[in-house]
Amino acid sequence: MKVRTHMSMLFHLDKCIGCHTCSIACKNLWTDRKGAEYMWWNNVETRPGAGYPTGWEDQDRFKGGWEYKDGHLDLRLHSRTQGLFRLFFNPALPSIDDYYDPYTFRYSDLFTSPEGEDQPTAVPVSMITGEVMTPTSGPNWDDDLGGSPLYAQNDPNLKGLDPEVRAQLSEIEGVVFQYLPRICNHCLNPGCVAACPTGAIYKRAEDGVVLVNENKCKAWRMCVAACPYKKVYYNWATGKSEKCILCFPRLETGQAPACAHSCVGRIRYMGVLLYDADRIPEAAMVPDDQLVESQLGIILDPFDPEVIAAAKAEGIDDGWIKAAQNSPIYKFVKVWRLAFPLHPEYRTLAMMFYVPPLSPVVSTLEKALRASQGKEGLVRLDIPETDLDFEVYESLERARMPVKYLANLFTAGNESLVVPALKKMLAVRILKRQESLEGGVTEKALRVLQDAGLTLEEAEAIYRLTTLPTLEERFVLPPYHREMAAEVWKDPLAHKGETGFGYIQPPLRGE
Amino acid sequence: MNWNTLLFGVFPYIALTLAVVVTAYRMAYRPFSVSAQSSQLLEQKRLFYGSIAMHWGLVLVLLGHLLALLIPKGLLLWNAVPLRLYLLEITGLGLGLWALVGTWVLLTRRLSVARVRAASTSMDYLVLVVILVSALSGVLTALLYRFGSYWFPAVMTPYLWSIFTLQPRPELIADLPFWTQLHVFNFWVFLAVFPFSRLVHIITVPLGYVLRPWQIVIWVRKLAR
Ligand code: HEM
Ligand code: SF4
Ligand code: SF4
Numbered sequence: 001m002k003v004r005t006h007m008s009m010l011f012h013l014d015k016c017i018g019c020h021t022c023s024i025a026c027k028n029l030w031t032d033r034k035g036a037e038y039m040w041w042n043n044v045e046t047r048p049g050a051g052y053p054t055g056w057e058d059q060d061r062f063k064g065g066w067e068y069k070d071g072h073l074d075l076r077l078h079s080r081t082q083g084l085f086r087l088f089f090n091p092a093l094p095s096i097d098d099y100y101d102p103y104t105f106r107y108s109d110l111f112t113s114p115e116g117e118d119q120p121t122a123v124p125v126s127m128i129t130g131e132v133m134t135p136t137s138g139p140n141w142d143d144d145l146g147g148s149p150l151y152a153q154n155d156p157n158l159k160g161l162d163p164e165v166r167a168q169l170s171e172i173e174g175v176v177f178q179y180l181p182r183i184c185n186h187c188l189n190p191g192c193v194a195a196c197p198t199g200a201i202y203k204r205a206e207d208g209v210v211l212v213n214e215n216k217c218k219a220w221r222m223c224v225a226a227c228p229y230k231k232v233y234y235n236w237a238t239g240k241s242e243k244c245i246l247c248f249p250r251l252e253t254g255q256a257p258a259c260a261h262s263c264v265g266r267i268r269y270m271g272v273l274l275y276d277a278d279r280i281p282e283a284a285m286v287p288d289d290q291l292v293e294s295q296l297g298i299i300l301d302p303f304d305p306e307v308i309a310a311a312k313a314e315g316i317d318d319g320w321i322k323a324a325q326n327s328p329i330y331k332f333v334k335v336w337r338l339a340f341p342l343h344p345e346y347r348t349l350a351m352m353f354y355v356p357p358l359s360p361v362v363s364t365l366e367k368a369l370r371a372s373q374g375k376e377g378l379v380r381l382d383i384p385e386t387d388l389d390f391e392v393y394e395s396l397e398r399a400r401m402p403v404k405y406l407a408n409l410f411t412a413g414n415e416s417l418v419v420p421a422l423k424k425m426l427a428v429r430i431l432k433r434q435e436s437l438e439g440g441v442t443e444k445a446l447r448v449l450q451d452a453g454l455t456l457e458e459a460e461a462i463y464r465l466t467t468l469p470t471l472e473e474r475f476v477l478p479p480y481h482r483e484m485a486a487e488v489w490k491d492p493l494a495h496k497g498e499t500g501f502g503y504i505q506p507p508l509r510g511e
Numbered sequence: 512m513n514w515n516t517l518l519f520g521v522f523p524y525i526a527l528t529l530a531v532v533v534t535a536y537r538m539a540y541r542p543f544s545v546s547a548q549s550s551q552l553l554e555q556k557r558l559f560y561g562s563i564a565m566h567w568g569l570v571l572v573l574l575g576h577l578l579a580l581l582i583p584k585g586l587l588l589w590n591a592v593p594l595r596l597y598l599l600e601i602t603g604l605g606l607g608l609w610a611l612v613g614t615w616v617l618l619t620r621r622l623s624v625a626r627v628r629a630a631s632t633s634m635d636y637l638v639l640v641v642i643l644v645s646a647l648s649g650v651l652t653a654l655l656y657r658f659g660s661y662w663f664p665a666v667m668t669p670y671l672w673s674i675f676t677l678q679p680r681p682e683l684i685a686d687l688p689f690w691t692q693l694h695v696f697n698f699w700v701f702l703a704v705f706p707f708s709r710l711v712h713i714i715t716v717p718l719g720y721v722l723r724p725w726q727i728v729i730w731v732r733k734l735a736r
Contacts, residue, residue, distance in 0.1 A: 080721050087547075087716075088566040095555050096626065128553070129625045194725040197717035202727040215542035218715050219549040236553055236630045239546035239709075277728075509548075509630055 002277040003300060003311040005320050005478070006188075006208035006351055007251060007270065008329045009260060010339055011181055012466065013357040014425065015267040018179035020044050020140065022259035022268075026183075029258045030245070035237025035509065037102035037127040040139045041244035042259040045180045048152035048169060048405065052139040053098040056230040057156045057343070063092035064228030065191050065346030066284065073285050073347065075194055077226045083197055092225035096236075100137040102127040128236070144177065152177075157408040165402050176400050178357045180409070181267075183259060184231040184244035185342065185350030186210045188275065188295075189284050192243070195226030200241075207480075208351060209246045217241050228346035237509040256475040269465075270475045271327030272320055273351070274300040274311060284347045288412040291344040299334055302327070323478035328465055329353060336462055338421045340410035356406045356418055358425050389430045393448055396422055420453065427452035428459045428466075518696050520681035523674050526703040533706035534714070547712035548635070553626040561616030568610025569642070572649070575603060580671055583664030590661055599660050604653045611646040618643060634708045641701050648694035656688060667695075 026042040045051045059065060063077040077083070077092055105122035113120035126133045142151035152158070158166055169176055186208050193201045193210065200216035201223055203209070212223070212232070217240040223232040224241060232243045247257035255261065260268035276298045283294040300307045302324035311321055324330065332339040332355060339353040396403060396419055403415050403422070411417040427449045434441050449459055465473065512521070538545060551558050579586050590596040618639045621627050653659050666683055673680040684695055704710065 075725075083720060084716075084718070088562045089559050090551060091559075093551050093555070096552050129629045131625060189726070193727055197720040198715070199717075199719070199723055199727055202729045205728050205730045218545065218712060218717070219547040220717065221549050221551065234549065234552045236550065238543075239548035240543070509632060 001310045003274055003307060003314050004205055004277045005316055006273045006275055007246060008273050008351050008353060010269040010329045010332055010353045012267040012355045013178060014355060015265045016179040016181060017265045018044055019264050021262050021264050022181055025258040025262035035235035038096060038099045039233040042183045043139050046143050046177050047180045048155040048158055049142045050151050050154040053094050053230050055154060059228060062094060063225055065348055068285055068347060075191060075226055077195055083222055087220050090221055090225055093221055100139060101133060103133060103135050157405055160413060161402055161404050178401060185229055185352045186246055188280050188349035188351060191226040191228055191348050192223035192232050195222040197222060209248050211245060212241050212243055214240050228348060252480040254477055269328040271329040272324040272478050273327060273329055274302050274307060274324050276300055284349055288345050289414045292340055292411050292417055295341060295344060295349050296334060319479040323476050326476045328474060328476060338424060342410060345412035354410055356410055356421060358422060393426050423452040424454055427454055428462050431459055432463050515681050515685045519684045520679040523699045526699040530702040530705050534711055537706060537711060545711050545715060548709045550627050550630055553630060554624045557616055557620040561613045561620055564609045564613025565617055568606045568613055572606050572610060579663045580668055583668040586660060586664055596658060600658050607646060607650045607653060611650055614639060614643045614646055638704060638708045638710055641697060641704055644697045645701060648690045648697060651690040652694055
């Protein structure tokens with residue numbers, strides 16, 4: 001057992017309101033620079049939808065992640081020799097149009113236009129060429145229209161859904177969508193690291209942050225293709241690859257990452273996980289439907305004395321072990337089993353986790369119930385909302401956001417993992433609704449709780465951490481002992497406001 | 512000092528010094544500036560035709576030159592059979608033409624695709640022009656003065672060795688035809704431009720990839736101690 005520590009983020013999708021505040025926080029902090037205009041290290045997608053860059057989940061085209069065949073785990077992108085032969089041209093690389101042509105508006109026109117009959121307008125101009133352009137796509141181009149057949153039909157996660165269910169998703173007045181905020185997953189078995197011919201990308205043993213060494217990167221751009229989440233970006237001005245740095249300068253000073261800190265819906269949690277580095281390969285080499293289990297298997301119990309002893313033997317200090325014990329991520333992921341990695345079938349062992357959304361679950365069911373009562377259209381149901389909860393609980397397979405769809409996103413299609421999580425969340429909702437609105441809990445609600453596999457205490461803990469957590473409960477940050485870190489060699493004030501990368505020479509390209 | 516001495520006896524040393532000293536400085540002290548500066552993100556199709564053609568053409572032809580420099584006797588032995596001489600010459604010419612076309616595609620691409628132009632420096636254009644001149648003068652030499660692989664060991668190999676051994680004999684070049692002289696001179700220009708341009712990427716070919724393990728994990732703290 002080789003115990004290591006990992007900083008992980010958790011996204012409670014049931015709370016995400018799709019406001020993009022996180023994306024803006026990250027953009028302002030890290031990517032508001034020449035060559036990085038098109039990058040959104042944090043982006044928010046409407047789902048079903050094609051995402052950003054468009055269709056990133058289509059690995060037949062982009063060749064991201066690992067393939068497990070005949071007992072071998074190989075990069076989908078290339079073997080090592082193939083990689084060298086494809087340096088001159090990398091066929092799987094997305095082009096700028098797969099993201100979008102970044103644009104701004106020529107605001108000066110508003111002041112300098114000659115007097116005339118019409119109100120002056122600020123025309124859009126490309127931030128690459130400076131030429132006037134008509135934007136035809138963007139990082140959130142299909143925002144809130146996710147259900148519309150125009151965009152949503154291209155979502156690869158819709159595979160395996162009944163045609164009937166697919167049609168329902170985009171029904172007039174019944175459109176359903178959810179939000180999916182994404183950052184780099186700081187994977188345990190990262191495709192980006194493995195694909196870099198130079199070896200410029202590495203994972204930090206202390207906290208699992210995956211970083212590109214900008215001094216070593218030579219623009220072979222294999223990482224961009226090999227990351228199945230398309231979370232490495234190529235800066236055309238500097239000729240270097242860049243990615244989310246998990247705001248390590250903030251983590252090292254005891255602050256949560258900017259995207260998490262700024263989150264309006266407070267959907268993000270940050271905490272430490274202990275994992276067994278020795279068992280990474282075996283966790284990535286199991287059939288698709290067992291991947292979540294095998295990954296959770298190498299995440300260790302921070303209360304187990306054996307684990308603690310092994311952690312100390314590795315030089316992990318008490319502060320980190322304590323943080324791991326208080327970690328909200330550990331609770332959601334391992335104790336309550338409510339959260340899953342995004343697309344485990346890519347086999348990079350993503351270390352950011354998602355609680356699947358519950359909210360839009362009801363309406364298909366409403367329709368089904370209406371039909372059974374001989375009613376049609378948008379007639380409101382006359383069963384009380386509280387009873388409706390029970391109906392939903394009993395028939396999750398007919399939920400508005402198809403369970404199969406959620407399973408395709410979070411469990412490699414394994415519905416038997418998603419359903420218990422949804423049931424637990426629903427059971428807690430029913431319980432707390434009765435408690436707070438009806439002044440008492442019914443037998444039926446308690447039976448549901450038991451059926452979902454929760455005790456009253458657990459339900460209360462889930463409820464508290466979901467709805468009422470304080471900042472300190474959401475972000476349980478370990479002491480980084482920055483005074484001991486390599487970074488103290490550098491003057492933080494000198495670096496502040498540069499780029500986060502500390503250019504020796506500012507990039508000249510694109511001036 | 513006449514032109515011949517200046518261009519083929521003195522300038523090579525200026526070029527070589529720049530190539531070695533500035534490249535070493537840049538690799539050691541300006542690593543952030545060392546990059547192939549890919550423009551594939553901005554344009555793909557023309558890069559596909561241009562880059563693959565130029566690179567494979569140039570890399571193989573350069574390796575051919577290197578062989579002729581290192582084992583001239585072997586080359587002469589090989590050429591003793593006419594069929595083998597023709598085979599070598601036709602392959603060389605084909606690769607040279609391929610590189611020429613590829614470079615032309617890349618140059619026109621850089622000039623005409625607005626996005627690529629926006630991401631270009633004057634050095635990027637200069638480098639392509641130098642390579643274009645190289646490929647063009649090389650192909651013309653091959654076509655006009657048969658057979659290069661036959662006389663290279665007799666003229667070029669001694670000339671190049673004379674430079675590398677610090678006993679320059681520029682007079683060896685003096686009587687060569689214009690295109691061939693241009694080809695040689697342009698190579699020294701190439702070396703002089705090398706350290707100041709994206710060309711440094713040539714010596715960063717990541718062959719170590721074949722041997723290294725897939726994953727890289729670094730203890731930042733241990734580095735600090
Ligand atoms: C064998 C090792 C080499 C490798 C791995 C390599 C790789 C690359 C890569 C990745 C690019 C960027 C292409 C893009 O825009 O995406 C590039 C561009 C370039 N390379 Fe190489 N190269 C090699 C050798 C050479 C040689 C021997 C030359 C010339 C003698 C050369 C000249 C160039 C030039 C001029 C460009 C810029 C092309 C343009 O303007 O778009 N390379 N190379
Ligand atoms: S999600 Fe992050 S760590 Fe994982 S492969 Fe992509 S860039 Fe690398
Ligand atoms: S963790 Fe920091 S760098 Fe990464 S997406 Fe969030 S704000 Fe951006």
